[in-house]
Amino acid sequence: MKLNLNIQPLSTWISSDKQPLVIGGPCSAETEDQLVATAHLLAKTGKITALRAGIWKPRTRPGEFEGIGSIGLKWLDRAKQETGLPTAVEVATAKHVEEALAAGVDILWVGARSTANPFTVQEIADALKGVDVPVMVKNPVNPDLSLWIGALERINNAGITKLAGIHRGFSSYEKSAFRNEPMWDMAIALKTHVPELPIINDPSHICGNRDLIPYIAQKALDMDMQGLMIESHIDPSVAWTDAKQQLTPAALADLIDRLTLRKPETSNKEVSNALDQLRENIDKIDDIIFQKVSERMKIVEKIGNYKKDNGITILQVNRWDEILQKRTAFAKALSLNTDFAERLLELMHSESIRKQTEIMGVAQAEGQAQENLTHV
Numbered sequence: 337m338k339l340n341l342n343i344q345p346l347s348t349w350i351s352s353d354k355q356p357l358v359i360g361g362p363c364s365a366e367t368e369d370q371l372v373a374t375a376h377l378l379a380k381t382g383k384i385t386a387l388r389a390g391i392w393k394p395r396t397r398p399g400e401f402e403g404i405g406s407i408g409l410k411w412l413d414r415a416k417q418e419t420g421l422p423t424a425v426e427v428a429t430a431k432h433v434e435e436a437l438a439a440g441v442d443i444l445w446v447g448a449r450s451t452a453n454p455f456t457v458q459e460i461a462d463a464l465k466g467v468d469v470p471v472m473v474k475n476p477v478n479p480d481l482s483l484w485i486g487a488l489e490r491i492n493n494a495g496i497t498k499l500a501g502i503h504r505g506f507s508s509y510e511k512s513a514f515r516n517e518p519m520w521d522m523a524i525a526l527k528t529h530v531p532e533l534p535i536i537n538d539p540s541h542i543c544g545n546r547d548l549i550p551y552i553a554q555k556a557l558d559m560d561m562q563g564l565m566i567e568s569h570i571d572p573s574v575a576w577t578d579a580k581q582q583l584t585p586a587a588l589a590d591l592i593d594r595l596t597l598r599k600p601e602t603s604n605k606e607v608s609n610a611l612d613q614l615r616e617n618i619d620k621i622d623d624i625i626f627q628k629v630s631e632r633m634k635i636v637e638k639i640g641n642y643k644k645d646n647g648i649t650i651l652q653v654n655r656w657d658e659i660l661q662k663r664t665a666f667a668k669a670l671s672l673n674t675d676f677a678e679r680l681l682e683l684m685h686s687e688s689i690r691k692q693t694e695i696m697g698v699a700q701a702e703g704q705a706q707e708n709l710t711h712v
């Protein structure tokens with residue numbers, strides 16, 4: 337379902353001269369020298385569109401460096417005056433918004449922890465009323481698309497039309513190579529709901545480790561994201577925060593050089609005709625798949641009626657296991673990815689269970705129980 341947000345194109349608020357669009361800068365502003373020197377080196381690469389720096393840092397545990405605070409805004413302004421780079425900082429309270437705007441910060445962003453809290457987002461939105469400043473909203477720490485959309489809506493309702501999302505990955509209990517799981521499907525879902533919303537990828541926070549950054553940055557561009565936010569420090573080995581994921585300005589420039597830029601469309605008529613033809617074939621095949629799935633569901637319904645009339649359980653573990661084994665082996669023989677085949681079968685099986693539960697009348701009882709609960 338498409339959402340109705342009032343959003344201006346990215347090019348109306350940030351220069352599109354350099355492609356890919358990269359917002360670079362240190363995780364935290366630490367000292368005036370560190371920030372200004374990093375900014376100069378970044379500007380000298382000629383590849384950076386805006387300068388980022390954390391001024392107020394939301395830390396998980398107390399006692400860690402929580403950002404240099406307001407004084408850093410003066411350093412950031414000096415970096416901007418000397419390099420000509422527009423600046424971006426994270427804001428998490430109304431006071432941050434007021435101070436950042438008073439200090440001439442060009443772009444604000446809402447952090448992942450703030451996005452997860454509607455009270456915080458509303459406080460920021462209220463502080464932004466009547467101001468024409470670009471705001472980027474990071475995904476919430478947890479993979480909840482509604483929270484991300486809700487935060488964008490709150491900011492948009494406050495009158496902010498220069499709006500973007502930042503995909504920084506999601507917390508996960510599972511051990512992983514990533515600091516935050518990319519869960520690309522979440523960013524794709526946001527793009528599907530709000531196609532006009534620019535999305536900036538933040539490979540630094542997804543990876544948590546500089547070696548992985550090139551892969552995520554490339555994938556983000558291939559996912560048609562509009563830009564990258566990458567942390568860069570003059571000397572990452574002594575960085576006060578996120579030392580492992582920061583790149584020197586030279587390493588960042590090198591990474592940008594190695595990225596391949598692709599476009600969503602081509603002006604080559606021959607290629608676009610070939611793609612049209614192939615897409616027509618896909619449409620036909622998708623139609624056949626749906627017809628077949630519908631036939632399968634009709635059989636599932638018949639089985640469901642037999643089960644209801646003869647006191648047979650809905651779940652048939654042995655039969656389900658047989659389907660999983662045989663069909664995934666078949667899928668493999670057809671050169672299909674077995675994980676994909678398994679997920680497809682699971683999706684169909686859970687729909688069968690839902691359908692047969694409905695036939696048994698249990699779904700109705702469950703619905704009634706839910707209704708009773710909501711009336712308590």
Ligand SMILES: O=C(O)C(=O)C[C@]1(C(=O)O)C=C[C@@H](O)C=C1
Nearest residue numbers: 639650651652653655656685688
């Ligand atoms: O074989 C059945 O009993 C069915 O209802 C079909 C089906 C399926 O979707 O394939 C559904 C539920 C069972 O757990 C096993 C298989």
